[in-house]
Amino acid sequence: MSYKFICIEGNIGVGKTTLVKKLVKHLRAHSLLEEFDENPWLPLFYLHPKESALALELSFLTDRCRQLNQIQEKFAKETIVSDYSLDKCLLFAQANLTKADFATYRKLYGRISTTIKKPDLVVVLHTSVEVLMCNIKTRGRTYEQSIEKEYLAKLNKAYTGFFSKEKDYVILNINCKTIDAKNYTHIFNEIVSFLKIKHSNKNTTININI
Numbered sequence: 073m074s075y076k077f078i079c080i081e082g083n084i085g086v087g088k089t090t091l092v093k094k095l096v097k098h099l100r101a102h103s104l105l106e107e108f109d110e111n112p113w114l115p116l117f118y119l120h121p122k123e124s125a126l127a128l129e130l131s132f133l134t135d136r137c138r139q140l141n142q143i144q145e146k147f148a149k150e151t152i153v154s155d156y157s158l159d160k161c162l163l164f165a166q167a168n169l170t171k172a173d174f175a176t177y178r179k180l181y182g183r184i185s186t187t188i189k190k191p192d193l194v195v196v197l198h199t200s201v202e203v204l205m206c207n208i209k210t211r212g213r214t215y216e217q218s219i220e221k222e223y224l225a226k227l228n229k230a231y232t233g234f235f236s237k238e239k240d241y242v243i244l245n246i247n248c249k250t251i252d253a254k255n256y257t258h259i260f261n262e263i264v265s266f267l268k269i270k271h272s273n274k275n276t277t278i279n280i281n282i
Contacts, residue, residue, distance in 0.1 A: 075193040075242075075267055076150070079157035081235070082197035083227045084219065085207040087251050088155040091197070094260050099267075101151035104143050107135060115215035117168075125168040129177060133161045133184065140188050157194050158185055159239070167230045192242065192274070195263055196235045199248045201225050207251060236277065243277040258282050 078095070080088045089105055096103040108114055113128040136158055143152055165177045201224045208216050235243050244266055246259055259282060266278070 074270065077144075077152050077154075077189065077191045077193075078267075079154045079191045079194045080197070081157055081160060081194055081231070083199075083204055083224060083231055084216070085204040085211070085224075086197045086199055087207060087256065088197065090256065091195075091259065091263075092153050092155045094256070095153045095263065098260075098264065099151055099153065101153045102143065102147045104139060104152055104154035104156075106154075106156045107139065108132075111135065118215050118218050121168065126173050126177070129161065129165045129168060130180075132164070133177075133181065136161060137184055137188060144189050154191075157191055158188050159194075159234070163230050163234045164227075167226055190240050193244065193267075194235070194239070194241055195244045195246065196231060197246050197248060197251070197259070198228070198231060199251050201228060203248075203251050204228075238275040238277060241274055242271050245277065245279045247279065247281045249282070255282060 078101075080091050080095075082088055092103055092105065095101065111128070111131055113124055113131050117124040117128045136156065140154075140158060162178070162181055165181070166174055169177060201221050204224050205219075205221060208219060235245055244263070246262065248255060248259065262280060262282065
């Protein structure tokens with residue numbers, strides 16, 4: 073199979089967008105970058121997570137579906153590289169919502185997700201909470217500075233569990249000790265090499281350490 077729709081995934085602060093931009097330039101592809109800065113619920117969630125979680129997750133689901141539909145219609149036969157996958161909605165909703173709210177959310181997600189084309193490849197970057205905290209501090213987004221280590225650890229666990237199971241696409245898990253300019257080059261080269269491999273089975277999960 074060829075990889076025409078590629079998603080870069082990972083926890084907050086892992087550097088998804090930076091990697092997408094490098095891959096887009098190399099592959100001469102189209103980029104799809106999440107519009108989270110325009111979401112009014114995100115700053116509120118970090119201040120009042122219990123009260124804002126459901127509204128945040130529903131807004132993200134709506135916005136991501138709109139973006140994905142638009143770009144997939146516009147560039148249906150061309151390569152697209154995104155800094156998120158729609159499955160991110162399900163992962164974060166399960167981590168952030170109450171059991172009752174998540175049960176309702178999952179039914180809605182199940183209906184909506186069938187209208188969105190699945191990615192061919194999802195590359196998931198994994199690193200330590202310490203590295204994530206450092207990156208979050210360095211990039212300086214005001215509303216992110218209140219993120220606690222415990223929350224990032226919870227999401228790290230969610231990412232590990234979610235992307236260790238087979239999906240309807242190829243998964244490349246990259247476990248990184250550090251995330252810096254030198255390591256980005258190494259990660260980039262690993263992905264470019266991986267893209268040359270044609271997996272006949274889409275239900276494939278590969279793990280590498282960097």
